[in-house]
Amino acid sequence: xxxxxxxxxxxxxxxxxxxxxxxxxxxxxxxxxxxxxxxxxxxxxxxxxxxxxxxxxxxxxxxxxxxxxxxxxxxxxxxxxxxxxxxxxxxxxxxxxxxxxxxxxxxxxxxxxxxxxxxxxxxxxxxxxxxxxxxxxxxxxxxxxxxxxxxxxxxxxxxxxxxxxxxxxxxxxxxxxxxxxxxxxxxxxxxxxxxxxxxxxxxxxxxxxxxxxxxxxxxxxxxxxxxxxxxxxxxxxxxxxxxxxxxxxxxxxxxxxxxxxxxxxxxxxxxxxxxxxxxxxxxxxxxxxxx
Amino acid sequence: xxxxxxxxxxxxxxxxxxxxxxxxxxxxxxxxxxxxxxxxxxxxxxxxxxxxxxxxxxxxxxxxxxxxxxxxxxxxxxxxxxxxxxxxxxxxxxxxxxxxxxxxxxxxxxxxxxxxxxxxxxxxxxxxxxxxxxxxxxxxxxxxxxxxxxxxxxxxxxxxxxxxxxxxxxxxxxxxxxxxxxxxxxxxxxxxxxxxxxxxxxxxxxxxxxxxxxxxxxxxxxxxxxxxxxxxxxxxxxxxxxxxx
Numbered sequence: 001x002x003x004x005x006x007x008x009x010x011x012x013x014x015x016x017x018x019x020x021x022x023x024x025x026x027x028x029x030x031x032x033x034x035x036x037x038x039x040x041x042x043x044x045x046x047x048x049x050x051x052x053x054x055x056x057x058x059x060x061x062x063x064x065x066x067x068x069x070x071x072x073x074x075x076x077x078x079x080x081x082x083x084x085x086x087x088x089x090x091x092x093x094x095x096x097x098x099x100x101x102x103x104x105x106x107x108x109x110x111x112x113x114x115x116x117x118x119x120x121x122x123x124x125x126x127x128x129x130x131x132x133x134x135x136x137x138x139x140x141x142x143x144x145x146x147x148x149x150x151x152x153x154x155x156x157x158x159x160x161x162x163x164x165x166x167x168x169x170x171x172x173x174x175x176x177x178x179x180x181x182x183x184x185x186x187x188x189x190x191x192x193x194x195x196x197x198x199x200x201x202x203x204x205x206x207x208x209x210x211x212x213x214x215x216x217x218x219x220x221x222x223x224x225x226x227x228x229x230x231x232x233x234x235x236x237x238x239x240x241x242x243x244x245x246x247x248x249x250x251x252x253x254x255x256x257x258x259x260x261x262x263x264x265x266x267x268x269x270x271x272x273x274x275x276x277x278x279x280x281x282x283x284x285x286x287x288x289x290x291x
Numbered sequence: 292x293x294x295x296x297x298x299x300x301x302x303x304x305x306x307x308x309x310x311x312x313x314x315x316x317x318x319x320x321x322x323x324x325x326x327x328x329x330x331x332x333x334x335x336x337x338x339x340x341x342x343x344x345x346x347x348x349x350x351x352x353x354x355x356x357x358x359x360x361x362x363x364x365x366x367x368x369x370x371x372x373x374x375x376x377x378x379x380x381x382x383x384x385x386x387x388x389x390x391x392x393x394x395x396x397x398x399x400x401x402x403x404x405x406x407x408x409x410x411x412x413x414x415x416x417x418x419x420x421x422x423x424x425x426x427x428x429x430x431x432x433x434x435x436x437x438x439x440x441x442x443x444x445x446x447x448x449x450x451x452x453x454x455x456x457x458x459x460x461x462x463x464x465x466x467x468x469x470x471x472x473x474x475x476x477x478x479x480x481x482x483x484x485x486x487x488x489x490x491x492x493x494x495x496x497x498x499x500x501x502x503x504x505x506x507x508x509x510x511x512x513x514x515x516x517x518x519x520x521x522x523x524x525x526x527x528x529x530x531x532x533x534x535x536x
Contacts, residue, residue, distance in 0.1 A: 190376065190378050190380050191380070191382070193343070193376070193380070194374075194376065194380040194381075194382070196343060196369070197341075197343055197369065197374035197376070197380075198374075198393075198394040198398060198442065199366065199369060199370035199394060199398040199399075199446075200394070200397070200398065201366060204397055204398070208382075208393060208397065209382060212384050213382075213383070213384050216384075287384075
């Protein structure tokens with residue numbers, strides 16, 4: 001798409017006016033006149049233009065935050081927290097490691113719970129939906145406390161990391177099970193009948209017909225859930241895991257600072273969550289097809 | 292081929308789609324048309340005959356062989372059949388070619404090369420040679436339905452079952468698809484076809500089963516059905532359909 005000047009291009013990002021649907025009226029309108037771009041190019045401008053928008057937004061948001069921060073009289077003591085950068089790094093790696101392992105657990109267990117929910121045998125269905133409802137309906141904090149101090153204790157498992165990642169994974173598995181169930185149930189009856197008609201058995205139907213189509217529909221919800229999981233890993237401090245948030249709390253009290261650790265903390269989370277969302281969007285595009 | 296059903300009943304909840312349907316065809320029926328008003332049980336009978344559905348009661352035999360009532364037996368049975376449905380029931384995430392090769396490989400244990408060769412041969416025969424790598428959404432309705440026919444024919448089915456294959460198509464595409472079905476019938480393929488295309492049935496079918504309200508009202512050679520229908524329902528049906536054609 002070649003356009004002569006930035007002024008004309010900028011028209012393309014304006015919301016579409018009803019007048020555009022009527023060529024006669026559009027010619028009368030000074031604003032709409034000259035807009036030769038289609039609605040599609042208006043919603044997705046070129047890369048340099050997007051970069052420009054991003055930069056402008058960044059400057060605006062930074063300015064706003066700068067104004068807010070400077071309005072509050074707080075003496076920032078960055079050198080105090082800098083000493084604890086190694087501990088910060090270790091905390092970040094623990095958060096990352098536990099979360100990645102818990103993500104694996106949550107996806108696998110979520111898938112099993114979804115299958116359980118669709119099982120032929122009634123007790124299996126009851127068990128799966130019961131687990132999903134109880135886990136979704138109660139706070140993660142309580143599950144961590146009871147899971148570690150009662151259940152793991154009774155079973156003589158004294159490994160907070162292992163127990164923590166399993167509990168965290170199980171908590172999000174319940175949500176994922178519902179996301180997966182929604183995606184699987186959205187596959188139409190005609191697709192299932194066609195799968196039977198070409199001679200697929202149940203297993204082949206899941207593998208070749210349901211899962212490939214459900215995957216795309218489950219992706220956006222799954223990404224959001226995995227991002228939540230990463231952030232929920234901060235609760236693992238209650239069972240004695242020194243993950244990133246706990247490290248930052250220790251760092252803040254050791255250096256007599258109150259807030260300094262929390263800004264790098266937010267950035268450390270964003271370093272993981274933003275690429276995760278980006279990756280998910282790319283996957284969505286790869287699986288995209290019209291139905 | 293001789294088809295015979297005895298008191299076949301299939302219920303969906305309280306509604307009986309087939310309510311004691313009994314009929315038998317002649318020994319040499321090859322292209323059987325299921326006719327009758329919508330909701331009369333054509334689609335259900337077609338599925339039961341193809342072992343896609345197992346009836347609640349009654350028995351079906353094809354050439355004196357009784358069809359199994361258990362799900363495992365029905366799976367083996369329907370793997371020998373080919374189905375084409377009313378909607379475009381291709382798998383939307385697969386290309387036309389993959390739609391055909393996947394069942395060949397996974398259900399009929401063909402090698403990748405054999406399956407591709409067979410699929411290309413059929414796509415070519417059905418005039419889709421330039422569309423093999425397109426997804427269903429990139430094909431017209433008629434092309435999709437021809438691809439679906441290619442998929443059904445690929446494993447060389449004993450019986451090809453078509454459930455109103457043209458009722459979602461415009462007249463031009465309907466013509467395309469009916470041409471293909473006629474060619475298959477002329478080439479000797481055994482076919483069961485549920486349809487509203489009455490003139491097509493008259494030209495191509497050699498046996499007609501007429502259903503209404505879940506029961507078989509009439510089962511006779513196509514010639515006798517179209518020249519002198521026995522029941523009043525069938526007469527009304529034929530008159531109604533020929534009113535505007």
